[in-house]
Amino acid sequence: xxxxxxxxxxxxxxxxxxxxxxxxxxxxxxxxxxxxxxxxxxxxxxxxxxxxxxxxxxxxxxxxxxxxxxxxxxxxxxxxxxxxxxxxxxxxxxxxxxxxxxxxxxxxxxxxxxxxxxxxxxxxxxxxxxxxxxxxxxxxxxxxxxxxxxxxxxxxxxxxxxxxxxxxxxxxxxxxxxxxxxxxxxxxxxxxxxxxxxxxxxxxxxxxxxxxxxxxxxxxxxxxxxxxxxxxxxxxxxxxxxxxxxxxxxxxxxxxxxxxxxxxxxx
Numbered sequence: 395x396x397x398x399x400x401x402x403x404x405x406x407x408x409x410x411x412x413x414x415x416x417x418x419x420x421x422x423x424x425x426x427x428x429x430x431x432x433x434x435x436x437x438x439x440x441x442x443x444x445x446x447x448x449x450x451x452x453x454x455x456x457x458x459x460x461x462x463x464x465x466x467x468x469x470x471x472x473x474x475x476x477x478x479x480x481x482x483x484x485x486x487x488x489x490x491x492x493x494x495x496x497x498x499x500x501x502x503x504x505x506x507x508x509x510x511x512x513x514x515x516x517x518x519x520x521x522x523x524x525x526x527x528x529x530x531x532x533x534x535x536x537x538x539x540x541x542x543x544x545x546x547x548x549x550x551x552x553x554x555x556x557x558x559x560x561x562x563x564x565x566x567x568x569x570x571x572x573x574x575x576x577x578x579x580x581x582x583x584x585x586x587x588x589x590x591x592x593x594x595x596x597x598x599x600x601x602x603x604x605x606x607x608x609x610x611x612x613x614x615x616x617x618x619x620x621x622x623x624x625x626x627x628x629x630x631x632x633x634x635x636x637x638x639x640x641x642x643x644x645x646x647x648x649x650x651x652x653x654x655x656x657x658x659x660x661x
Contacts, residue, residue, distance in 0.1 A: 396469040397492055398423040399480070400462040402455050406476035407434040409576065414442050416479040416574075420472060420488055427462040429455075435476075453594050454556040466546050470495075473542045477576040484518070484571040488543060491516065491569065495545070514548035514564030517541050522577040524634050530577070533628030533639050534621065538575075539568065556594050578638070588645045596652035606653045614650050619643035 399417040403410060403426055410426070417424050426439045430451040439446050447465060449458045455475070463471055470492050474480065495512050519537035522530045530536065541560055550561040578584050599606075622628045622639035629636055 397421050397472065397488070398425055398466050398468040398470075399472045399474055400425050400427065400459065400466065401474045401476060402427045402429065402449075402458040402462060403431060403435050403439075403476050404429040404451065405431045405433045405435060407431075407438060409476040410435050410438050411442065413474060413476045413479060414439065414444060416481070417472075417474060419480050419482055419485040423468060425462060425465065427458045427465075429458055453590055454554070456552045456556070456558050457554050459560075460552040463544065463546060463549050463552070469546060471544050471546055473544070474573070475575075478520075479574040479576070481571060481574060484569070484573055487569050487571045491543075491567070512564065513567035514545040515541055515560075515562045516543040516567045516569050518543060518569045519572040520575050521572040522575045524578050524638060525580065526576050528631065528634045530628075530631055530635060530638060532626055532630045533623070533635055533642075534626040535577075535638075537572070541566070542573070543569070555598065556591065581641075584641060588648055592645060592649040593652050595649045596656060599649070599653050600656045604653065606650050606657060610650050610654075611647050615643045615647040618646040 397420065399421055401410070401413055401417065401424065406413075414424060414426075424444050426436070426444050426446045427449050428436050428439075428446060429449050436446055447462070449461050452458065459473055463473075472480070472488065491513075495514075517539040518541075520540050522535045522538060524530055541562075544560065544562060545564070548563040550563060552558065552560040619639060619642075622642050623636065628639035631638070
């Protein structure tokens with residue numbers, strides 16, 4: 395089976411060892427692409443005999459992912475963040491589908507291209523665990539499908555934008571076994587991430603010349619709260635689900651507050 399696991403990191407000493415151990419359930423061919431960590435991330439990865447590459451720091455992981463995919467010397471690559479884990483069930487399912495697609499490609503006697511019927515990339519459900527203990531089943535957090543299993547021959551590019559979708563030739567498939575996401579360790583880390591990532595989102599909106607007003611703040615907050623808490627039934631996850639729904643509404647509003655500030659600076 396020709397597959398590798400790509401892990402992109404930045405100051406992930408708390409997560410990297412557990413992530414690597416989970417990746418070994420699938421393959422020993424593991425690569426870490428590190429974005430200028432200042433902690434022990436690289437040291438810990440090397441102690442586990444993991445191949446590492448250095449990559450310039452960026453607030454978004456997409457450039458590092460594209461770099462890692464192009465470095466891969468395998469036909470398939472599984473993408474992981476350091477706070478994500480592969481399970482035994484997922485590893486087994488991936489091995490089955492990768493071997494099946496390899497057999498189909500060999501039978502046809504040609505490389506993957508957009509005209510073929512074989513699947514070249516898969517969406518995998520992500521199981522978001524709040525604080526490492528509470529599985530968020532509602533509020534729009536499940537099944538949270540992510541494109542993470544990619545045929546490297548079919549890969550085209552990964553746009554350099556936060557939360558962008560990779561461009562890949564061929565057909566998409568869906569796996570049933572989830573991978574685990576150690577989602578939001580605590581409120582302090584949540585707020586710190588929001589300040590960084592929502593500022594990036596606001597900058598993209600600013601460049602796109604999106605409008606914003608005082609009314610926008612209320613509309614975004616109430617709209618996101620209604621979607622997460624009521625429409626997607628976040629309240630069914632108990633107080634954690636309610637907290638997460640309120641926080642997502644807050645986070646969405648912060649984006650537009652940042653946008654408002656950026657626009658005021660240009661006046």
